[in-house]
Amino acid sequence: MERKFNIWRGSAEKGEFKTYSIKLERGMVVLDAIHRIQAEHSNDLAVRWNCKAGKCGSCSMEINGRPKLSCMTRMNEFAEDDSITIQPLKTFPIIKDLVTDVSWNYKQNKMIPPFKPRVKKNGEDHVMYQQDVERIQEFRKCIECYLCQDVCHVLRDQDKKERFVGPRFMVRLASLEMHPLDRGDRIPKIKNEFGSGMCNITRCCTDVCPEHIQITDNGIIPLKERVVDRFYDPIMWIYNKLFGIDTK
Amino acid sequence: MDYSDIQTIEHDVLVVGAGGAGIRAAIECASKGLSTGIISKSLLGKAHTVMAEGGIAASLGNVDSRDNWKIHFRDTMRGGKFLNQWRMAELHAKQAPDRVRELEEWGAVFDRTDKGLINQRNFGGHRYPRLAHVGDRTGLEIIRTLQDFCVHHGISTHMECTGLDIILDGGKVSGLLAYWRETGRFVLFKAKAIILATGGGGKAWKVTSNSWEYTGDGLGMAYRAGAELMDMEFTQFHPTGMVWPPSVKGILVTEGVRGDGGVLLNSEGERFMFNYIPEKFASETADTEEEASRWLDGDREARRPPELLTRDVVARAIKKEVEAGRGSPNGGAFLDIASRRPAEFIKKKLPSMYHQFKELAEIDITEQPMEVGPTLHYFMGGIRVNSNSQQTNVPGLFACGECAAGMHGANRLGGNSLSDLLVFGKLAGDGATDYINSLSGQLKCSNEEVGKIIKGATDILNRENGKNPYLVHEKLQNIMQTFVSIVRTGEELEAGLNKLQELNADIKKISVPASAQYNPGWNEALDLKNLIVTAEAVTRAALIRQESRGAHTRLDFVGEQEEGLEYNIVIKRTDSGMSAEKVRREDPPKELADIGFASLAELEGGGIGA
Numbered sequence: 001m002e003r004k005f006n007i008w009r010g011s012a013e014k015g016e017f018k019t020y021s022i023k024l025e026r027g028m029v030v031l032d033a034i035h036r037i038q039a040e041h042s043n044d045l046a047v048r049w050n051c052k053a054g055k056c057g058s059c060s061m062e063i064n065g066r067p068k069l070s071c072m073t074r075m076n077e078f079a080e081d082d083s084i085t086i087q088p089l090k091t092f093p094i095i096k097d098l099v100t101d102v103s104w105n106y107k108q109n110k111m112i113p114p115f116k117p118r119v120k121k122n123g124e125d126h127v128m129y130q131q132d133v134e135r136i137q138e139f140r141k142c143i144e145c146y147l148c149q150d151v152c153h154v155l156r157d158q159d160k161k162e163r164f165v166g167p168r169f170m171v172r173l174a175s176l177e178m179h180p181l182d183r184g185d186r187i188p189k190i191k192n193e194f195g196s197g198m199c200n201i202t203r204c205c206t207d208v209c210p211e212h213i214q215i216t217d218n219g220i221i222p223l224k225e226r227v228v229d230r231f232y233d234p235i236m237w238i239y240n241k242l243f244g245i246d247t248k
Numbered sequence: 249m250d251y252s253d254i255q256t257i258e259h260d261v262l263v264v265g266a267g268g269a270g271i272r273a274a275i276e277c278a279s280k281g282l283s284t285g286i287i288s289k290s291l292l293g294k295a296h297t298v299m300a301e302g303g304i305a306a307s308l309g310n311v312d313s314r315d316n317w318k319i320h321f322r323d324t325m326r327g328g329k330f331l332n333q334w335r336m337a338e339l340h341a342k343q344a345p346d347r348v349r350e351l352e353e354w355g356a357v358f359d360r361t362d363k364g365l366i367n368q369r370n371f372g373g374h375r376y377p378r379l380a381h382v383g384d385r386t387g388l389e390i391i392r393t394l395q396d397f398c399v400h401h402g403i404s405t406h407m408e409c410t411g412l413d414i415i416l417d418g419g420k421v422s423g424l425l426a427y428w429r430e431t432g433r434f435v436l437f438k439a440k441a442i443i444l445a446t447g448g449g450g451k452a453w454k455v456t457s458n459s460w461e462y463t464g465d466g467l468g469m470a471y472r473a474g475a476e477l478m479d480m481e482f483t484q485f486h487p488t489g490m491v492w493p494p495s496v497k498g499i500l501v502t503e504g505v506r507g508d509g510g511v512l513l514n515s516e517g518e519r520f521m522f523n524y525i526p527e528k529f530a531s532e533t534a535d536t537e538e539e540a541s542r543w544l545d546g547d548r549e550a551r552r553p554p555e556l557l558t559r560d561v562v563a564r565a566i567k568k569e570v571e572a573g574r575g576s577p578n579g580g581a582f583l584d585i586a587s588r589r590p591a592e593f594i595k596k597k598l599p600s601m602y603h604q605f606k607e608l609a610e611i612d613i614t615e616q617p618m619e620v621g622p623t624l625h626y627f628m629g630g631i632r633v634n635s636n637s638q639q640t641n642v643p644g645l646f647a648c649g650e651c652a653a654g655m656h657g658a659n660r661l662g663g664n665s666l667s668d669l670l671v672f673g674k675l676a677g678d679g680a681t682d683y684i685n686s687l688s689g690q691l692k693c694s695n696e697e698v699g700k701i702i703k704g705a706t707d708i709l710n711r712e713n714g715k716n717p718y719l720v721h722e723k724l725q726n727i728m729q730t731f732v733s734i735v736r737t738g739e740e741l742e743a744g745l746n747k748l749q750e751l752n753a754d755i756k757k758i759s760v761p762a763s764a765q766y767n768p769g770w771n772e773a774l775d776l777k778n779l780i781v782t783a784e785a786v787t788r789a790a791l792i793r794q795e796s797r798g799a800h801t802r803l804d805f806v807g808e809q810e811e812g813l814e815y816n817i818v819i820k821r822t823d824s825g826m827s828a829e830k831v832r833r834e835d836p837p838k839e840l841a842d843i844g845f846a847s848l849a850e851l852e853g854g855g856i857g858a
């Protein structure tokens with residue numbers, strides 16, 4: 001059975017959708033189809049991938065308008081006569097074809113103050129219980145596919161990249177702030193530099209996360225609450241000042 | 249032509265590869281005050297290490313306090329059929345626990361025991377629960393921890409930058425020429441030392457758990473620079489890759505499934521592994537289902553189930569069952585955990601396996617068995633290095649991680665790779681530091697060398713009407729899958745070698761007439777130059793080793809030969825092409841031999857060994 005694919009071809013300056021038609025086999029995912037097009041029709045079609053099993057977060061793209069991992073999107077999800085339109089992530093500049101420049105994300109990551117563990121007692125191993133780490137293990141499942149970054153309207157439509165690090169890095173901040181061993185304090189930065197106030201809890205990021213991380217409810221909202229507790233709760237503020245309590 | 253205006257970046261040390269081994273090496277170099285750069289073909293954090301599932305082996309003794317480095321060492325040597333470099337296996341077993349603790353200190357969050365310590369799971373060939381893990385996404389935890397740590401330690405990371413060849417000055421390393429995928433432009437790295445951490449070459453086979461990056465680049469670059477390769481005949485076929493649907497054939501199913509209780513069944517519903525227990529392991533393996541079940545329930549006196557025998561044994565057993573007509577519908581065996589463990593347990597301990605099967609094969613592993621079969625997974629062989637410094641025979645050239653040889657001998661135990669990356673990544677960093685500190689004089693990258701490499705790479709773009717790189721790659725994969733497979737014969741290997749030599753001519757005629765900017769076809773063509781060296785090295789070594797040992801099985805030479813322990817096969821480049829020869833092994837240090845050949849009781853009591 002032949003299927004038609006409309007794939008974005010081109011660079012940041014100019015490009016267009018081109019149509020390719022290939023034969024499908026049972027069990028194929030969208031990335032397989034792209035590889036077949038690459039081998040049979042267009043050797044230089046640019047696409048990123050690595051694991052082909054949803055583990056590395058390389059193969060993100062927009063398939064019929066939905067941000068998805070192409071290696072985990074099965075062809076039988078689409079009706080037989082659907083044509084399939086594939087384009088690169090919209091939020092980041094196109095390098096070529098389906099590949100975008102995601103370096104902005106790496107810059108955000110670097111701005112985050114690193115993990116700062118408490119000192120071990122007499123050199124003994126750290127003790128942390130499973131129930132205490134489960135919360136951050138959820139955040140640490142992130143494969144950095146940047147689908148959430150792609151879909152967040154603050155970055156996508158408003159292009160406020162200089163004011164908000166985006167859901168991926170809110171999740172990373174949450175994993176540090178809630179780490180049982182961490183002694184860092186990132187709350188002022190979360191408010192001022194990382195832009196926790198920019199998020200208006202639409203939950204679009206959570207909807208597209210392939211790791212099913214509850215980005216908004218478990219990550220961003222608790223961080224927003226910590227910011228509020230620190231900066232806007234007058235009673236807490238006076239109390240903390242009086243008793244010199246570190247509000248982490 | 250004059251290439252003096254080419255983009256040039258200078259570091260003391262350049263690390264090639266940003267998997268666990270490369271990043272750990274870079275961290276060590278930077279911490280010693282060296283200016284350190286690291287390059288990788290993919291984005292940072294996407295290397296193979298991210299795909300590792302089951303865990304990292306270290307004798308922390310958190311779950312079973314009888315464990316210690318000597319037993320880990322003994323397991324590693326037995327798994328490697330005693331062909332490992334003794335000293336490397338020793339360093340690894342001794343240092344792995346510290347490397348794991350260090351990760352925790354850098355922010356990694358492993359699963360915990362009831363007492364709040366790092367939890368450890370069972371794995372094939374490991375006597376005790378030894379693999380620190382995070383569900384079945386251990387590699388992700390490790391690479392993310394290293395990545396987040398390294399960006400704050402003054403290391404320059406150059407992503408999507410592929411190394412082409414090493415440049416020497418008077419026999420010593422002086423630099424490396426690479427290109428940026430994004431623009432296709434060339435860049436010259438000047439460096440006093442280079443650490444290769446490029447991983448294996450699994451993409452030479454059709455059915456493999458490896459990604460496009462695994463084209464043996466480090467092996468090819470080292471070989472052309474005059475370094476030696478060793479143990480190339482030992483290619484590990486992991487027993488459990490997915491077999492259906494066809495498009496995902498080869499994708500890995502972690503050994504953690506068996507470690508957590510999964511069993512292998514044939515089409516008659518028989519737990520066939522009981523029929524394949526090798527003599528050497530018989531005294532330590534359960535011989536009834538009843539005993540195996542007791543072991544699963546935590547009986548410390550019960551012996552381990554046969555599903556947890558080493559990978560070479562399990563992979564061959566599945567192949568035999570299929571050949572005897574007792575395979576599953578799609579040509580594999582059944583791997584069943586659904587009937588052994590509650591759904592909640594499976595989803596908790598093996599979440600990504602649950603996902604993978606649900607989404608790619610439409611199978612719910614908490615209700616149905618999986619279908620699995622052997623898949624090319626790992627290279628025990630690679631670049632030959634000094635066991636202590638990780639330096640090759642080329643001054644200034646180091647190697648660590650999967651691209652280096654010696655640690656795993658004839659067969660690697662699961663979980664021993666992630667620990668290998670960290671232990672030898674660090675040691676390679678130490679080795680490179682010592683080397684650089686002892687270096688005097690200026691090194692140069694000659695215009696002529698640079699020009700040669702650039703010409704070789706750009707010819708592909710300028711050639712009209714040549715071969716399609718994807719089809720040439722497919723041909724190479726078919727050759728290796730057919731002639732250099734999980735069981736081998738001299739005749740097939742000879743035939744394979746001839747075909748590879750014919751294919752070499754095709755590789756010289758590849759053309760991708762397009763721009764060099766983010767052009768996967770061109771990238772593939774460049775990778776093939778390394779993949780063919782890798783494939784030829786495996787085939788030549790496999791021909792010479794006339795015995796069956798570990799992952800290398802010869803139908804025409806059944807069983808281990810005593811003489812087989814006396815040599816390693818070393819490959820190098822000569823004027824007349826690739827040479828492969830047997831090189832005599834040194835006798836093991838007495839104290840290590842005592843531990844390696846001791847009984848378990850002796851080691852648990854702490855009576856034997858240093």
Ligand SMILES: Cc1cc2nc3c(=O)[nH]c(=O)nc-3n(C[C@H](O)[C@H](O)[C@H](O)COP(=O)(O)OP(=O)(O)OC[C@H]3O[C@@H](n4cnc5c(N)ncnc54)[C@H](O)[C@@H]3O)c2cc1C
Nearest residue numbers: 265266267269289296297302303411447649650663665666
């Ligand atoms: C699916 C899967 C599951 C696994 N599970 C486990 C497990 O549970 N436990 C375990 O111990 N082991 C496991 N392994 C094995 C283990 O993950 C690998 O052996 C290990 O990660 C290799 O690490 P590395 O640092 O040597 O190389 P990698 O992590 O593969 O990194 C190689 C790096 O080199 C770069 N590179 C390659 N060529 C070039 C070039 N020419 N120029 C520039 N850069 C280059 C790549 O871009 C990459 O950054 C698993 C492997 C797979 C595939």
Ligand code: SF4
Nearest residue numbers: 152199200202203205
């Ligand atoms: S919930 Fe917040 S971070 Fe997520 S998409 Fe909406 S605005 Fe963006």
Ligand code: SF4
Nearest residue numbers: 142143145146148209
């Ligand atoms: S949080 Fe989810 S969607 Fe966002 S980058 Fe991580 S895995 Fe992708």
Ligand code: FES
Nearest residue numbers: 051052056057071
């Ligand atoms: S290729 Fe790794 S997530 Fe798709």
